[in-house]
Amino acid sequence: MSEVRFLASCPECQRFQPAGAPACSACVEWIDADIETAWAAQVAELGEVIERHVAEAVLADPRGVPWRVVDAAMLRVPCYACGEPSGTGPVQCEPCRFAHEHRFLAAEPDRPDVPPGNEHAIRVSTVVARWPHWFPAHVVPLYASTLPLLYAGDLPTTPQAQAIKAWVDRGGDVAVFAGATSFTDVRSRMP
Numbered sequence: 001m002s003e004v005r006f007l008a009s010c011p012e013c014q015r016f017q018p019a020g021a022p023a024c025s026a027c028v029e030w031i032d033a034d035i036e037t038a039w040a041a042q043v044a045e046l047g048e049v050i051e052r053h054v055a056e057a058v059l060a061d062p063r064g065v066p067w068r069v070v071d072a073a074m075l076r077v078p079c080y081a082c083g084e085p086s087g088t089g090p091v092q093c094e095p096c097r098f099a100h101e102h103r104f105l106a107a108e109p110d111r112p113d114v115p116p117g118n119e120h121a122i123r124v125s126t127v128v129a130r131w132p133h134w135f136p137a138h139v140v141p142l143y144a145s146t147l148p149l150l151y152a153g154d155l156p157t158t159p160q161a162q163a164i165k166a167w168v169d170r171g172g173d174v175a176v177f178a179g180a181t182s183f184t185d186v187r188s189r190m191p
């Protein structure tokens with residue numbers, strides 16, 4: 001996850017991975033593997049520890065902790081109110097909402113040779129694609145479809161991002177983005 005990844009097609013949905021999340025289970029698995037790899041590396045670095053203890057410590061103060069490690073920790077600590085993994089419960093669950101919002105305090109250091117803010121965009125789009133119930137349904141496919149481009153090191157300009165979002169808000173279908181290899185390409189496909 002520390003290097004730029006090139007666009008690869010999903011064997012299940014044929015879109016660039018993981019653009020098919022959350023509907024495509026293979027794309028969801030791709031996201032989960034990305035998160036779990038970071039968690040495994042973090043735990044290995046700590047030596048002999050009880051994972052649950054690490055997870056609880058991370059959630060107590062996620063500041064400065066790599067964002068994938070925070071997301072993995074949340075999945076290992078059940079919400080005391082609803083019993084689901086922390087931050088994944090129903091939108092009415094206040095502790096889950098707090099945990100969901102709190103996760104954005106995590107660290108999002110950019111990889112080398114990407115535009116500043118690329119990692120933040122990956123972080124946000126991953127949460128939308130993987131835990132979509134916190135977000136308006138119509139924006140979920142948009143965020144998911146940007147992930148392959150972001151992983152490949154691209155980032156939309158502010159005018160591009162605004163134009164694409166406005167188009168989706170007006171009912172535009174992100175299916176027209178399928179196969180796009182850059183945000184400039186995405187922008188050019190919008191009517």
Ligand SMILES: [Zn+2]
Pocket residue numbers: 010011012013014015017018019020021024025026027028
């Ligand atoms: Zn897929």
Ligand SMILES: [Zn+2]
Pocket residue numbers: 079080081082083084087088089090093094095096
């Ligand atoms: Zn909950």
